[in-house]
Amino acid sequence: MECPICxxxxxxxxxxxxxxxxxxxxxxxxxxxxxxxxxxxxxxxxVKHKKSLDLFCEEDREAVCVVCERSPEHSSHTVLLLxxxxxxxxxxxxxxxxxxxxxxxxxxxxxxxxxRESQEWMDFRSTLTRCEKAKLQQLVGVSPELExxxxxxxxxxxxxxxxxxxxxxxxxxxxxxxxxxxxxxxx
Ligand SMILES: [Zn+2]
Ligand SMILES: [Zn+2]
Numbered sequence: 001m002e003c004p005i006c007x008x009x010x011x012x013x014x015x016x017x018x019x020x021x022x023x024x025x026x027x028x029x030x031x032x033x034x035x036x037x038x039x040x041x042x043x044x045x046x047v048k049h050k051k052s053l054d055l056f057c058e059e060d061r062e063a064v065c066v067v068c069e070r071s072p073e074h075s076s077h078t079v080l081l082l083x084x085x086x087x088x089x090x091x092x093x094x095x096x097x098x099x100x101x102x103x104x105x106x107x108x109x110x111x112x113x114x115x116r117e118s119q120e121w122m123d124f125r126s127t128l129t130r131c132e133k134a135k136l137q138q139l140v141g142v143s144p145e146l147e148x149x150x151x152x153x154x155x156x157x158x159x160x161x162x163x164x165x166x167x168x169x170x171x172x173x174x175x176x177x178x179x180x181x182x183x184x185x186x187x
Contacts, residue, residue, distance in 0.1 A: 045065075046064065046065035046067070046068060048067075048068070049065050049067040049068065051065035051066060051067055052065060053065050053082070054066070054081065054082050055068070055069050055079050055080065055081060055082060056079065056080050056081070056082050056084075056085035056086075057069075057074050057077050057078070057079050058077065058078040058079070058080060058085070059074075059077040059078065060074070063082060064079060
């Protein structure tokens with residue numbers, strides 16, 4: 001005898017029937033076959049008219065039989081063949097999926113753009129912070145008057161430098177006296 005799983009040889013003397021298991025298997029088999037036949041019949045038959053449910057009412061979103069279709073309850077409703085309704089449902093799902101796919105793509109794009117923008121923003125922020133720190137150190141306590149004075153002193157400095165240049169140039173050539181006059185003219 002051969003084991004159905006490992007295909008190893010089994011000695012018949014080691015073979016011991018498991019009656020409990022056999023009972024359970026038997027009951028499950030019985031229950032399974034009876035249940036599936038009953039259920040199939042119930043699923044496909046109208047509860048009210050015991051006719052097969054070949055139609056689908058769009059308004060009520062339920063399967064109906066031919067008698068149901070002719071009843072006043074569904075007279076004003078759109079009733080399709082079950083296959084037709086299934087096809088329509090499938091198409092609707094497809095369209096819906098397509099829309100979802102498109103939206104997902106858009107979201108992805110937004111995410112990528114958002115990440116890029118936030119990266120740019122972070123770079124900008126860090127640059128700004130660096131600049132701010134440097135600028136703040138320069139600007140802290142600067143009043144308009146002080147600013148004016150700084151600008152003025154810059155102008156004076158420039159003028160002085162120009163004067164000094166002239167002074168130096170003339171010092172070498174024509175002597176101290178001339179250069180001082182030239183410097184005064186400059187100022
Ligand atoms: Zn019916
Ligand atoms: Zn209906």
